[in-house]
Amino acid sequence: MANKRPSKALLSAGILVYLFLYIPLAVVVIFSFNDSKLNAEWVGFTWKWYEKLIHNDSILRAAGNSLIIAIISAAMATVLGTLAGLAIHRGRQKWLPALVLGPIAMPDILIGVSLLLMFILLNVSLGMVSIILAHVSFCIGFVALAVQSRLAGMDQSLIEAARDLGASPWQSFRLISLPLLMPGIIAGAMMAFTLSIDDFVITFFTAGVGSSTLPLEIYSMVKIAVTPEVNAVSTLLMLVTLTLITALSKISPTVLRQ
């Protein structure tokens, strides 16, 4: 559609939507420099909320928890999700797609409360382990989808050629399929990592003592002590993700398009 230029009306409507997307975030960033604890009107410029943040142990601890949880659950979900993607692609198990895609379709709250119910009834104490188990269960589907879409676009004749040339199934998988699948697996792993580090609802129900994550900490800050420290955390968080995305798009430009 390259030759069909957007009309002026379309262009201005589009710009309005962009403004709608960005103004709220700009407000958050601006107010992170506001020299007033009350966050109601602009008083003056300050760095003090960032300084306070650096010394805020509970935020740092929560960030650490978030990172550990995201790394472990992304790793687990990547292995399980890749297997699931391969199995779904071969299409032998009719029940598997429903099971893998179910957690994607369900509202988060349902996954959260049902896992809470089960953990308590089975006497699993809530904490990092329960959060990781929960995160893996909703991340598997996303990895499987990414892997499967990669498989769908893959040239099967390459594998057959390898097999014809005497490669064992394992060899053909390791030397041909796996490298070809890698972009899908990486995209899936990244997605799992972001979903896990960003999740609030499911963590809210499965977290226990001392396992508070960054989103939970932000929630309690927003709910209780609404100081510009929240804005500072948010701004830093945006900055971190922005850097990560830029870095990743430099490393592998195709990843973003997945």
Added chain:
Amino acid sequence: MRYRLPGASTPATWFHKPVQTLINRAERLRNNLMALPPGLYLLLFFAAPSLMMLFASFRYPGEYGGLAPWYYVEDEQFSLDFTLENWLRLFESSIYLGLLFKSLGYALLTTLICTLMAYPLALMIARSNKRFRDLLLLLVILPFWSNFLVRIYAWMIIFSPQGALTIGLNHVTAALGIEPISLMFSSTAVITCLVYVHLPFMILPLYANLEKHDSRLLDAAQDLGANRFQCFWLITWPQSLPGIYAGAILVFIPSLGIFAIPDLLGGTNGIMIGNVIKQQFVESRDWPFGSVLSLVLTGITLLLVLLAAKLGRTAGTDNGK
């Protein structure tokens, strides 16, 4: 995918048959082995909890929370202790069903507004120069990378009664002589935020669809004398329906179950079904009733997914014609 014997393109049948069966069997085993770990994991951490929830919805709440035992032994007589009470409570008064409809209404309105806002943007991106498309798309995704709660918090600042927006609006209302309005703690606030949080879910599938349209169709229509509205309504719109269905399902379902937005912005009247479910689990300690509400929401979700799958399929075949 069938594996051929290495180096044997025309083997003798007496040799080929049993070996091929063996290989097939090995392959099936491998497939099963591959499906087993994720399958088991999800059976344990997705299917089992849902079943336990069903079980819980027929039990009594425990004295201090949790669940009461599901059986008791009295005079060496074993009896089950299940009840329909929790399900009946749902219909006891119309308020729960009313809340359900209200939540469905909120989610529907969110989906509609998202469609209205996403369409022009997606169309604009699809029609802009190829060089800029990736950048424009990235600009849609970027805000989405900030945490969900940060995005809600942004609206809490904007809607604050001391915020510039409210004060500005109330200058207008004062000039018009109407009562001052309050944006915070209203259903308007809830829906605005629901739209904000879910908008990218609508833009992306819609763009993916619009981008594939064949522009020659529009040229042909124009050549045949169609005006711009006709071009849009008769050609672009019907082709974009699958994209809208896909986006709608991605917006509707998550917004139905949300509790944080009404919690922080809804005030006394803006709550949704998710809040009541959360309340049963983390405040009232009434898990059986919480399970009932959750199962109702699960049912609605399943219905919607099936409906969307069906709609998507018919729309897809319509396009194929």
Added chain:
Amino acid sequence: MKKLLCCFVLCLSQFALADKTLNLFNWNDYIAEETVARFEAQCGCKVVQDYFSATEEMMAKLLAGGGDYDVVIPTQNAVEALIKQGFLLPLDKTKLSNIGNTAAGYMNKAYDPGNVYSLPYAFTTTLVGYNENKIAELGIDPADWSIIFDPAVLAKIKGKVTVMDDAEELFGAALKYLGYSINDNNEKHLKEAQAVILKAKPYWAAFNSSSYIKELTVGNIWVAHGYSSDMFQARADAAEAGRDFSINFVLPKQGAVLALDNMVIPKKARDPELAHMFINFMMDPQNAAELTTIVGTGNPNAAATPFIDEDILKITAIFPTPELQAKLETVSARNAKERRLANKLWTEIKVR
């Protein structure tokens, strides 16, 4: 890149696994930062706080397996319920040298005879905090529950009122407004209270138990139903921020809820030793006094009085006079059936 990431994770995990941690489950805004910092310095440990803003919320969290906090600060009725369930660790009095500081009047209460499991932390009343200038301007009597329940009064302050997101407190206030006892479990009376609440609900901005300190200070709301200690902080914050109005608070004349909050140690506590240290630390006169001078709570610690400002001791909403005390009631533990009824009525209020 990978190495950098590994280092980062290691650093952070060290944070997450700091060897000595006191996990404290407390009401929000219920301990001064200064006090926490001093305890951390003294014991060489970290204090990690989780917050709750309603007794029901705390009980739900504790009973949902979150029992491994080291110290919890429940209100008297919750202490009773937790004892009945065998949830608490008996206190080792030999480790609590400051125990004698607590005034005798707050010890050995019916909910925990002999203070086997609990020791008093602080007390608060639940009352009404208000924007003095606005309420005077509108000519509303703040010392009467009608300020949050009577539609005729509420019409003047529509959308500028928040009430607690807490069935116990809100029903308590409504029952008092109707002239009943806070512990009335008569279904008819509770339904009357529910009707009062439902009639007033359209005039309220929100159910809010956690951020009304800020909302009052900023001026977003004019009247808040909440704890005396929180209103004390709102008043101080507004004065400090130089707002063009002042916040005040007063006990309604129909009477109100008095909450005596206690320190307890769950059986599953990870570090009971440290928990005892914390409890003893909080009973030290100077530390206990900070609860009043900074947080604004009533203080059961007799030895702390000399460290408390004369002016605060005179605030009757924080330290009620004997005649006011006669109008205050403490909530007693409900049995399962009564609790279910109350929760059902509460859910109906939220849903409607």
